[in-house]
Amino acid sequence: MRSQTSKRTGEWKSRIASELIEILGTDAVISSEDELIAYESDGLTGYRVKPVFVVLPSSTEQVSQVVKLCNREEMPFVPRGAGTGLSGGALPSREGIVVSLSRMNRILEVDIPNRVVVVEPGVVNISVTNAVSAEGFYYAPDPSSQIVCTIGGNVAENSGGVHCLKYGVTTNHVLGVEMVLPDGAIVKLGGMTLESFGYDLLSLVVGSEGLLGIVTKVFLRIIKKPQMVKTLFASFERIEDAGASVSAIISSGVIPAGMEIMDNLSINAVESTVGAGYPTDAGAILLVELDGPGAEVNVQTPTVSEILKGNGAIEIKVAVDENERQLFWKGRKSAFAAMGRISPGYYVQDGVIPRSSLARVLGEIGELGKRYGLRVANVFHAGDGNLHPLVLYDPEIKGESEKAEELSGEILRVCVDAGGSITGEHGVGFDKKRFLPLMFSEQEIDTMNLVRCAFDEKGLCNPGKVFPTPRTCVEPGMQNHSSKPPPKEMGEFF
């Protein structure tokens, strides 16, 4: 690496800049220090790295040429969407280039009969639904950041949303992609059809956190809007009862579109800011959204109501109209922002646990909070066990942000010990790579590296992310047995 570093002279930089300008035009290459600042970090602002260049291509061909140039120069490159990622996935590489897809933001095709929308990666999530809404369709994955985040970012993170319990996450709605591979080649995987044959490479690309190439076109499945939507609101004295209701609802045969729980601290935070009308003395509130054919929802609503009652709900309300429904959701949707009002700093965690261990894990998180002397608010996608504990801290108090980060890490350990995961939707990125070994052995992480090497032998595409320690690609066949002694019991054969 040293010899490469020394290549990055002022003269080198201006030569590369002019080559980039030749490919992209002057207005699509950023290299001035002030302008680069905007690209130093993503939604996880604690980490910052200044890239050498930011480029804004407007076609697949341009992306390919930029990537080829990066290959020639052995210069790492990082794809970037809207930069709302919460795991540092779009954090630039030192000595690297950021490829921002924000100008590739056209909806290329809306095909209602086949239920497919083809978009460029810089298209903002909500625009897909907006483009088909009049025809009675929508794009199901709805991250809370949907008015800003891009489809390219969603594909890379395999993003979820509040309705993914019933409808699945991004991977269940992407039919195909066109992408520029890390060597600059352009390939299409999947397309207009739901199923395909051969290895399911598309499933690897969705959720690959920008490590397998740059996605330049996405084929999305759209689905019909449900005939009826009913939202129930319930308050509980104890959060455990809200959790038990969630399991009971699903066991009854009802799969709600979404189920969200907020604890007392979150309730109070939103009430003191947006005033959604949540009872501030409740231990927890649960929102249940049912959707589908009217005939089904009409039967499910009283069933769910009964279950909530049976599990100790103090108050149950069914939204009478769209206004009331929006009001129910208002508090939930502004939960993260509300934290900013009650605490100068907060750290969003993204662990997953099996539903059955909800009560125990929440108890343990509470204990951890006490031990660290920090408040932890809990807001979560309860149906799929995806917790977003928000660790509140004051960055002005010396050492408190480090404490908050440590506590956040402890929460992940609790999730993994309960049989869960270190991330449900925000990705591993830069932030959580050190926690990957909590879930996977060295061999398992090596196996993931086999995938990476099949796509990116040189390791130039978004390096330093996901993998806890740098891994190189060994020529196939060489890594297998040369270094491994035969197991003891087989010694006699050799």
Add this chain to the structure above:
Amino acid sequence: MSCVAKLSDMVSGFHIPGSGDADTNALQLGFSPEVILYPETVEEISRVLDFASRNGIRIFPFAGGTKLFLGNPVSTIGAALSLKRLCRVLFHEPSDMVSTVECGMEIREFQKIIGRENQVFPVDPPRLACGATIGGLVSTNLCGPMSSRYGTCRELILGAKAVRADGEIINLGGKVVKNVAGYDIPKLMVGSLGTLCVLAEVTFRLYPRQPSSRTLVVGFDDHDSCSRAARSILNADVIPTCFEILDEKLSSEFSATRGAKRSVLLRLDSFEDAVVEQIKQVKEITSGESASFVETDDEFSRDLWDSVREFPFSNEVSFSSKLTLPIEDSIKVLYDIESASELSGVEVRCLSRPIRGIVLVSVSGESSRAHGTAHFLENLADVLGGRIMFSGIRHELREKIKTWGNFGEALLLMKNIKRRFDPGNILPGEKIFDAD
């Protein structure tokens, strides 16, 4: 000691073909391995693969042996590795609706066990009733009519324990329904036909059993009215568990649909009132197409679905094929396929599963005509931006019809993956890759 004898020492059971009682499923292998190994633990599988990869012995994993007809034929194999003795449910947490099961377990048995908790593992692949196993299901990803509502294994798999070709045991994915830690390698295993790893255990997401289920059979006099009706059903506020369109030939083979030129089979599962209401709706929207209706909720519909599920994989045809197409095209092409077969004088049966964009076809007839039809279908898939797979190709056509059609630009990456996972091609890569 020969290599094969050494392999036999590493596992709880083995069988040398030609000696004593053979495993009936093993008889269908279509090739003769030197030995069939019956490991009982994942560690035994690991030992076998470690030894095999050091010594260049090729291993063929299988279990129920019910879908060996899929993929290209295999060439030299040293040992067949049966997963049949790994057949336990290892974990089932009813309130999480998640279960981990060993790959040799029969799907039916698994469904029965989790059914005790009023839950379903919603798959209905062909050969379900003849011993199809979990491992075979995941490796082939051949799913049945219920995929219209629940998707295929790809949508149900959460995690997998597998043994790499070099013997390393790996546990990937997880046991929770939402998880984005690391690449989704369990999904890569789906449909990989045992060419990358030997799958030992799989963790699935389960669903609650729906309280009520009914089947509605709608008969039509012609293609156009059926297509219009199918589109209206797709656009209506009904959520079918199964939704299939049968051509005239297939319709004539089931008593419920006999006499119709086209028929639509629908299964609706929900709360009783909701099922009744949805059926009413379907009748209303299709009645303008001079349709006839048969509604069932008993033995009769079970028989019907049992038969439909098996289509088109039969030994009595020249070949079967599965096309994946854009949704709208999967409705339209029934007509094109039927007309083409009339012209070319082959016997064609055809079924469409429009929610999935799938068309299943079986073709029987004189060899060169059948070949022509295969060519026609391949073109059709290509022109419509879809894909095609052939199976059960009759001997004399094997050289002429390519099992997988065209993998397109993905082929190079697929080969890279295979090379990285199994550089010695110990596992039967030829099932997917044609010889260069």
